[in-house]
Amino acid sequence: MMAPPIGISGIAYVLPPTRRSLGELHALGELESEPRMLARLGFAEVAVADEETPYDLALAAAWSLLRERSITPASIDALLYCGTPAVAFARAGSAADAAGQLATTRRFQYPATRLQYDLDLDRASVLALDQAACTSLFAGVRIARSLIAAGEAQRVLCVSSEFFPNCAGREAIYNCTADAAVALLVEAGAERNRIVASSHVTKGYYWDGDALRNEIVASYFPTARHVIAQTLNSAHWSPNDVTWVIPHNVSVRSWEILLGLTGIARERLWCRNISRLGHTLAGDNFINLRDALDDGNVRPGDRLLLFSYGFGAHWTALAVEA
């Protein structure tokens, strides 16, 4: 008997209300590159959390998902919180909050358990994922899929909320960064967004991203190509079978290069949000998937490739049948 499909049956996201253009970020001294250069790479503006905490947005995204999908909280078997717990309750823009969160017993106040309480997820076992940076939500989906496949859960709520660090500006390796929270429902028997294959590579050698910056830039493309090829191979898809590439919102230019290496046509890249939202760290691919579904660009049966890279250093991809 074939196992029921496991898929992503719901996606919700929340952006902070403040938006800043490249020019505004430049004026605030938050960019390393010239705004016109970042514009050439495909960026225009980003959502920035000024006062909110990562937890505020995580809670809002999860509520939104449960409400939209009319999900009974008690039906959630597991909650995976994907993000940096140590600063989850620190107001964005407040270095003092962040320091207090890290350096006092407040470090043991965990957003994952609070989220379980605030959402009334009484039955949900709780796990938190950190240290996967922009791939943390992919990691959540992979673990959720495994829990379901192992029969330990039927319905898993994955929530990510990542803000770019205080005092780190708004640029990371030529990409303009943004803040956002995303909630996903991964469940058995999902009618949409069936997970066909996944692949993940971690290279510990590159753990010190500041010291090995050029090496990381050099390793990015060949390793990304490898992970994508491995994912397509596992899905028994050829590059031509991919209907849409649902990207992480790094520069359009880097995507054009990567697609050139993988043999996937440039037209398959769903990249509308790169200029509109910037790189929201872990949330990009799933925000994009939600918007592409809402816009009607992605249709049932379409074959989707989601790929992301996490600083630190992880490469990850999912093959999803819409």
Add this chain to the structure above:
Amino acid sequence: MTSGRSILLTGATGLLGRQVLARLLADDPLLHVYVLVRDLARWSVASVALEDVRRVVPVQGDLRVPELGLAPNDHALLCRKLSAIVHLAADTTFSNSLDRAREVNTTGTRCVLELGDECASAIHVAHVSTAFVAGRCTGVIAEDPSGGSDGWVNAYEQSKYEAEQLVRADAASWVIFRPSTIVCDGIDGRVTQVNAVHRALRLLYGGLVAMMPGVAGSTIDVVTTAYVADAIARLALAESAHGRTVHLCAGEGALPLVELLDVTYERWARDPDWRRRGIARPALAELATYALFEQTVEDVADASLKRITRALSHFVPQLALPKRFVTTNADTLLGHPAPAVREFWPAMLDRMVSTRVDALARSAA
């Protein structure tokens, strides 16, 4: 120098030039060689290892100067004595502008030919060119005057192509040698002279190369100094080679790029410390994708990454322009083909690692 044949050799202070000179002297006990050198002090160092230096006379000159910058006495002497010129000198800097590359490679060749025209007897010119005068042409590359019809990857290639044309048009008698890229001394893999290939290997070893141009069918055609020097010494003055264009290339013995990368990374991975870094092999990219990558590095990357990418950009596009060099003339005239790349590439890698790739390449940077 009163008896025997007298020739002029340019480029005698370089690694290949020294090897050719030694072989010429060894092959013909009556041969006398004038060597054109810019810097007599450099020549005195380069000539230390020569066994029969009495048959070699340095004359100071410069290929970039009219009449080779020769003193009148030297000019007159050469015009009176010479029966052949072996023109080996070249500026092999891939990053040169076309004007700069032409100074030595094209204009210099013209000056050499003019000297030949002024000599008392008809002068035979053995001109050392490069297999990459073929430029952007792909497929089977014949040992004939064609080349460059699709343009060139760098100014070095173009300037050498132009020089070939001059030789064919002006020299009374000629042979043109087109060596492929020389990467090591002999099949033992020893590297005396570091070049762009070794610098690229250093970057690969350090995990600093994201991608390389390459397509199905791309091969690496490289040769040893010993093979090229031996071929030039044997054929430069041989009547059997007159009027021939001779590819001194691995030809059928070239290694497919993918196999070469397999061999290279397998060899390096024998070092556990290197292996555990998990350095990815560079992705192979079509030229358009590679150009986009280069442009992006130029637009946004830091100075170090720009320097790395620029260093590669002057020659790696050849990897996406697959060629198979015909070597019929060379094989027939020499009686054997060049050593296959797989005969010396692994040994060269081993030697580079044992002498530290980093140190070797940095010393030449």
